[in-house]
Amino acid sequence: MKKIKVHIADDHKILIDGIIAVLSSEENIEVVGYSLTGKDVLNWFASNEADILILDINMPKVDGIGVLQNFLEQGFQQKVIVLSSYDETKLIKEVLKIGANGFLAKKCAGxxxxxxxxxxxxxxQYFSKSIQEKLLSTFTKQLTKSDLPSQDGSFFSSLTPREIEVLRLIAKQYNSKEISKLLHISVNTVETHRKNLIxxxxxxxxxxxxxYAVKNNIV
Structure with missing residues (x-):
């Protein structure tokens, strides 16, 4: 079994120890290192590899935002789950924009x-339930009827049956590879449908x- 290699970055060693304890019973996950500062994270990844970085935002020397920006600039392929005591929508949007793959409130980490x-x-992408609710609430409030037409609207009527199938699966958080297997089409075809839907x-x-899918009862 290939293990998922995880590196943990947080300025509180007690929290790192707690996460390590939780992960120690998982056969497919291995903690390969930890860092207490953002600078240590960058130094570690300069000569080591991990599949996933669990990253705190508030760290000394270089904060989590700085680490993410550095990863983006350097073209690092590691996936990042942000772990934070703060769950403001602005912060969530910012870390997603610069490459985070998930966001967990520290109170839900365990x-x-x-x-x-x-x-x-x-x-x-992964968000704890409270984060999902916050994001959905924020985005829904920002939309108007003109932004999001009903099922009888011209946008909806322009969709093909296959596009509706793809839209339904996207809304259920399936990725392109999973959708391709479920619908027996190529990944490239799924990506084309995704672009056309957008x-x-x-x-x-x-x-x-x-x-859109939720508001129009497609899921």
Whole structure:
């Protein structure tokens, strides 16, 4: 069994020890290192490898945002789950924009960390339930009727049956590879459908597609 290699970065050693204790019973996960400062994270990844970085935002020397920006600039391929005591929508949007693959509130870390690691490793984004509710609430409030037409609207009527199938699966958080297997089509075809949906429905990203699907009872 290939183990998921995890590095933990937080300025509180007691929290790191707690996460290590939780992960120690998981046969498919291995903690390969930890850092107490952002600078230590960058130094560690300069000569070591891990599949996933669990990253605190508030750290000395270089904060989590700085680490993410450095990863983006250097083209690092590691996936990142942000762990923070703060769950403001602005912060969540910022870390997603610069490359984070998931976001966990520290208060939920113990119960959600294993699920988050497995989801992110398999190509999905992961947010704890409270974060999902906050994001959905924020995006829904920002949308108007003109942004999000009903099922009788011209946008919805322009969708093909296959596009509706793809939209439904996207809203259920399946990635392109999983959708291709379920619908027996190529990954490239799924990506084409995704791009067409974003264009036809006049949304900016997958979050917009998911909200459209929920608001129009497609899921």
């Amino acid at each position: 119960e959600n960390i294993v699920e988050a690691i497995n989801a992110v490793y398999n190509g999905k 264009s036809k429905l006049n949304v900016k990203n997958v979050v917009g597609l998911a909200i």
